[in-house]
Amino acid sequence: MTSPAGYTGCNAISAARFGWFRLIPLNLDFSHTEGWVYLNPPQAIIDRAEVLRGAAGLLQGEGSPGGAVNLVRKRPLGTNATTVEARVGSWDRYGAQLDASRVLNEEGTLRGRALIDYEDHHSFMDYVNRRSPTVYGTLEYDVSAATRINFGASSEETRGRPSMNGLPRYATGGDLNLPRSTYLGATWNRQESSNRGLYFDAAHQLNDDWKLQFTAMHLKEEHDLKYAGVNRAVNPALMQSANIVARSIADIETSGIDANLTGKFDAFGRRHELVSGVNYTHTTNDTIYGFRTNYNIFGLNSYNPDFREPTDAEIYTGTREARQGKARQLGFYNAVRLQLTDPLKLVVGARVSWFRTDWDTVTTGAAPSTSATHSRENAKVNPYAGLIYALDPQWSAYVSYSDIFKPQSELNEAGQLLKPMVGANYEAGLKGELMDGKVNASFALFRVDQKNRAQEDFSTSPTCRSDYYCYTDTGEVRSQGLDAEVSGEVARHWNLFAGYTFNQTKYLKDVSSQGLSFNSYTPKHLFRLWSTYQLPGEWNAITLGGGVNAQSGSYRQIGAVRATNGGRAVWNALVKYQINRHWTAALNVNNVFDKRYYSSVTALVNGSYYGDPRNVMLTLRGAF
Secondary structure (H helix, E strand, O other), X not given: OOOOOOOOOXXXXXXXXXXXXXXXXXXXXXXXXXXXXXXXXXXXXXXXXXXXXXXXXXXXXXXXXXXXXXXXXOOOOOOOEEEEEEEEEOOOEEXXXXXXXXXXXXXOOEEEEEEEEEEEEEOOOOOOEEEEEEEEXXXXXXXXXXXXXXXXXXEEEEEEEOOOOOEOOEOOOOOOOOOOOXXXXXXXOEEEEEEEEEEEEEEEXXXXXXXXXXXEEEEEEEEEEEEEEEXXXXXXXXXXXXXXXXXXXXXXXXXXXXEEXXXXXXXXXXXXXXXXXXXXXXXXXXXXXXXXXXXXXXXXHHOOOOOXXXXXXXXXXXXXXXXXXXXXXXXXXXXXXXEOOOOEEEEEEEEEEEEEEEEEEEEEEOOOEEEEEEEEEEEEEEEEEEXXXXXXOOEXXXXXXXXXXXXXXXXXXXXXXXXXXXXXXXXXXXXXXXXXXXXXXXXXXXXXXXXXXXXXXXXXXXXXXXXXXXXXXXXXXXXXXEEEEEEEEEEOOEEEEEEEEEEEEEEEEOOOOOOOOOOOOOOOEEXXXXXXXXXXXXXXOEEEEEEEEEEOOEEEEEOOEEEEEOOEEEEEEEEEEEOOOOEEEEEEEEOOOOOOOEEEEOOOXXXXXXXXXXXXXXXXXXXX
């Protein structure tokens, strides 16, 4: 099922070097591990995002090549504080938030925080809208000077009319150049989703050097969608396409725990660091998905979304797929940072994991079938190693190796799970400080090799499974390139971030595509620049900001047909005004020059999504 524009789904939060967001390893923070989750908590409750650089297999088990993002939820503050926020923007977008933190006893050992957030968003696309209230609460208690516990709970609801599947292309791969407001769904498209979470963590400081931590969480997502979307490439002679109608119901739950010991120890006359832990996750997935193709054949120049809504039974005459799945993972991990000499550190670690995944699938309709798939991995070892050499007090050079192992959930045409993805991540680089530590800089060369990576099997039907192609684990692939970043306060009140990434991918071994790019929809070049400047003197209440995200072109090859997506540079701007010590107003102008572009092009039958046209968002924020 293709994700609706502007909506979040049940996706792992990760970033890979095979995409265009690249990360640098060797920054393991042994003092803090919040736990790694697989569902998306509500964004309003997130305080910050922490990035695990490099393959994530050491702590998470499933070693994505680029890393993983750890979303740290908001916690009670040490003092009483309240913030209020109101937002209004283009396309009738409105929002409000109240966030209050309180000290609840005289000793200051009991603290609480509560948050309410509400969004009511329409879109630049016709008919599309979304309403999303979020409620969050957390309590924290210092049991003693050395022990702290924290409880939290969140709830997010989403209701609205989504745009599913995006836009089609010509059957020749060409761009239809449709208006950005084009909506090829139905007036009865609807989504009802909920996301609820329970959180607990405890930390105990054993002594000045050693700390014990425990984290537990339970997340539950429910999704109920009924929609029409486009699912046919357009013949230039007929200018016709067709709607697929679909029904999707999903209940997904994940529970997880993590316990770890971190600390410092002395050996051979030097100070070293250690982390040792165990974690376990259990996920259940219960879904029903049905679709019927060619329900509404239409002329592209006379589309009317107000057509008859089919019953569920009508939809299921095409295909109805009921799937129940369970995934369990247990792992023990250890990592040590050894100070070999004054300038040289060695980081070594390994994780031993046990995986088990079971899927039961019953398909009815035009092609009935029943299948059961099982995947097991016992005592799988994921090693990690790196060397860091301090060239001087400001600059360090490093090399690293990370192992990649990732069980995959995609199915082939026979309904079988693909083999686990395996590989290796190599990296070398420099990191340092400029201008007395006010500016950070880094440069890295990387190479990632993978085997058994899931790829769309375009020899199957475009509705092979879940309204998309089936998958195959074809050949061996490689991603390599370089990454450079500089960020910090380059002058008084002037902050700057600039980054450039070059990424090249290709098939190393493949029957028909050897030597070609296997991930052609990932741009080779990506440049990011953002700067803010607080005006001096009597104008210091004003901060100006601006930046650009630029990338080279990409394409999607489907058989002999190629769908291209040109390069782009999208500029954004910011003006912030400090009204007084409590209130600030900020105006964000996104896509300042109203660049017309596709944020993604994934297929011919659908999957082309326009990026946002020029839009503004005004935010008024008060802090007390």
